[in-house]
Amino acid sequence: MSYIKENYTDNLENELRYLKLLSKQYPTIADACIEIINLQAILNLPKGTEHFLSDIHGEYEPFIHVLKNASGVIKRKIQDIFGNSLMEEEIKSLATLIYYPEQKLELIIKKEKNIEDWYKVTLYRLIEVCRRVSSKYTRSKVRKALPKDFAYIIEELLHEESNNSNKERYYNEIIKTIINIGRSKEFITAICKVIQDLVIDRLHIVGDIFDRGPGADIIMDTLINYHSVDIQWGNHDIVWMGAAAGSEACIATVIRSSARYGNLATIEDGYGISLLPLATFAIDFYGNDECLEFKPIIENDKNYSDKEINIISKMHKAIAIIQFKLEGAVIKRRPYFSMEDRLLLDKINYEKGTINLNGKEYKLKDTNFPTIDPKDPYKLIPEEIELIEKLKSSFLNSEKLQRHVSFLFAKGSLYLKYNSNLLYHGCIPLNDDGTFKKVRIGASGKEYSGKALLDRLEIIVREGYFHKDNPEAKLYGMDMIWYLWNGSCSPLFGKDKMTTFERYFIEDKETHIEKKNHYFDLEDDEKACNMIFEEFGLDPKTSHIINGHVPVKIKKGESPIKANGKLLVIDGGFSKAYQSQTGIAGYTLIYNSYGLSLVSHEPFESTQKAIEEEKDILSTRVILETEVERMRVADTDIGKELKLQIEDLEKLLNAYRTGLIKEQI
Known part of the structure; x- marks a missing residue:
């Protein structure tokens, strides 16, 4: 390798300031040479092994075991x-x-x-x-x-x-x-x-650490102490991030979702947030209501007494009604979200116990609304205002929750490009003709699509959590976080609407339908994948999209491998709530120096049995791609960075040898 090039001199003079800073770290020719030799050697080592997991949903025992094994x-x-x-x-x-x-x-x-x-x-x-x-x-x-x-x-x-x-x-x-x-x-x-x-x-978590299972806080503690990790935010993560920022709609959503799955312990025990004010409120207003439509979904390994289930059901209904009111305020405040179809409380005929949706009248399964004024259905009563203020204070002052969410911001993003792979949780919003969907952001009416949409949304999300000096910007950021949870053009949600109200109150399942974004119709289309790769500056010939979000129903013959291997969906059902649909208990995608392989996991019994009876998770490995030549560090993103460092060191070496910089001997 030649280190002296005559035409370098002019360029070196322009870069002299930077090279002088570099010379403090490598003060002699010998130091620079040794580092060049070291970095060149590292480039020839085998590529490090990456593991990708998604949709853990609070199932801390199998997740921690999968990390350990x-x-x-x-x-x-x-x-x-x-x-x-x-x-x-x-x-x-x-x-x-x-x-x-x-x-x-x-x-x-x-x-x-x-x-x-x-x-x-x-x-x-x-x-x-x-x-x-x-x-x-x-x-x-x-x-x-x-x-x-x-x-x-x-x-x-x-x-x-x-x-x-x-x-x-x-x-x-x-x-x-x-x-x-x-x-x-x-x-x-x-x-x-x-x-x-x-x-x-390196560990990649492709979204949805929170909700469903019992130990999201334990998973977050594990990730914080992990040696190398990145996180692509999922819709269930973003709503917790909004709650930690102080979004009232997100706080109500987090509590409602936790109540629905009988998982209030994560809030109370995991994050030290007292729900006693909610329990008191629920008993006061729903004491004589059985709240049958709000009974929690209880997993077999959770033991609740009838009395506990009764109280959770009342809390569940109370916070759901508050959530609908708070969401109404956001929708009215942000007309450019185009979510007026989600304003449903004013469509109820409270005397008849019916609701009119799209010109059709439906009978409500539950007609007891003690906190709703039919003349102003979105107005919070004084007791609800007081309750929400107490809950918001608890979320904002939970040291552990704030620490965990700060980590999500530090290590997380809406998407990641890493070693020719594009990681994101949900989708890139597309039109029915396969083109990138333009989404209006803000009152100005400016539209964004593709990569630019995700980049702009991430900036707004960070403002929603970190902005201190501009209350309006912070409020807008928090509203956008809530939109990412359930908005029709949200890349994290990927559906036209979230039919939470309909599922609680209307029997007719045609009202429960949530239509997926056209992205999901084109998952198996190589052209659509190639278009996304080019949008994000990746080579379609060597790249992969890695998704979570939608459980792969293996039992129904679905495959996690789409578009001839260009797109991989790795939500295999870590959450017990989804395992009856998927037929397995999660995936791990492994990318090592030999290629890509997908590991499917059987259900995990318990940590205790793993230790005492040595019962490991049964896993099946499928080789997806094999490299002709074993991949080296030189072939990775880290390798690109090391090559740039070598170039800089070679310039420093030339500067020493041409006298532009003196050695510090």
């Missing part, structure tokens, strides 16, 4: 290493130890008669697994993943040479000493965590 990858690594020397039961036991080291060690210590021998054998096996999973990374990167207490020891053991008899006693003594000084448990726990971290280089 790397969607079955860790067990396959163990089988590759020890398949000829260990029995299946031993492989299962070693895998479970790697997933849950603290809990599994407690059981093993009680059971093992000669624990020191077990420690010795197990430590050697764990080191071998760790050596295998770390082999594709630089020593520097592996070193950063090591726990401080054992970093030096693990690094020494990982780079043991099996044929080096000179150091054999040295390595054996390290293992022996770890056991003798009583640090085996801590060391095993540490190395298991390193294995978990190194198997997944």
Whole structure:
């Protein structure tokens, strides 16, 4: 490689200011050369493994297990290493130890008669697994993943040479000493965590962490502590983000949705938000109402008494009516949202107990509306105003919720381009002719479509949460967040309307229909996918769209692979609420240096059974694409950045050698 090019001199002078700053980090020719050599070497390492998951919906136990077992990858690594020397039961036991080291060690210590021998054998096996999973990374990167207490020891053991008899006693003594000084448990726990971290280089969450299941807050705590993660916001995430920003319509929606699935514990226990004011209000106004249409959907593993179900039902109805009123205020405040068809409270004949929709009259299943004034149905009564103020204060002052939502903003976005893949949760709004749908944003009437639409929406969403000095801009941002939850042109929602009111109050299912955006009609169309790739600046020949949002109904013959592999829908039903439709319990898309594979998961019984009975999630792997040549770091987005760094360092080197900058020796 030639570092000296005569025509560089003029350009170097123009870039002198930047190069002088760079020279502080690499003050000599030797420093610059070493870094160039290092970066060039990194470019030739295998590409890191990416895992993609979506629509987790609060199901924290299977989600955490899938992270710990790397969607079955860790067990396959163990089988590759020890398949000829260990029995299946031993492989299962070693895998479970790697997933849950603290809990599994407690059981093993009680059971093992000669624990020191077990420690010795197990430590050697764990080191071998760790050596295998770390082999594709630089020593520097592996070193950063090591726990401080054992970093030096693990690094020494990982780079043991099996044929080096000179150091054999040295390595054996390290293992022996770890056991003798009583640090085996801590060391095993540490190395298991390193294995978990190194198997997944980057985690992508393609939307919908919240709602349905019981532990969205636990999932968020896990993601905050994860070593490398990004998040594409889903519609269920965005409504929680709006609630944390102070949007009253979003707060009511979050509580109503949680009540519907008997999941108020996430709000109360997870985020410390008291719902006692809502319970008191509900009993006061709906005490004699059985609220039959508002009974929560209870999963089999949730135990609620009849009394608890009765109270939740009343709370559910109370907050639903408040939600409809608050939504009415947003719709009237933002006529350019074009959601007048969602103003339904004024279409009710309160005397007859009917509602007129599109010229047709329907009988209501529930006609008890003690807080609605038929003459002004969207007006909040004083008690509702007081209740909403209390709830808003609790959401705004929940330290944990604010921390989690701040993380969603820091690590999240509406879409992401990463290593030739385009990630977004829902859709890119399209017209019926397949062209990008133009969406009016703001009172000015300016229209946006395609990539520009998502870029503009993301700016407004961030203003809705972060804006402090401009109340009108903040209110508009919060209203837009609510629109993204259920608006007809929302890329996160992807339907013409959300028929929440109709499902509660009207028997006729024709009123429940929510028509999907034309994007979903064209998922299998390669031309439509290519158009989207070009819109986002990606190569149609090598790129993929990765979606969540719509559960893939495997039981009905649907496939997650669309448009000859150009589009992949990875919502396989992590949420128990959807598993009867999908027939499985979630997908993981894996993208490593050998290509793309899709892993489908069977339902997860429990963490307790995984530890005590070593019951792993049964997963089936399908190879989608195989690379002709193994992908290297040079082929990735990180590789592009490293190449730019190398170019800058080469310019610095030339500046040193031509005398434009002096070495700091």
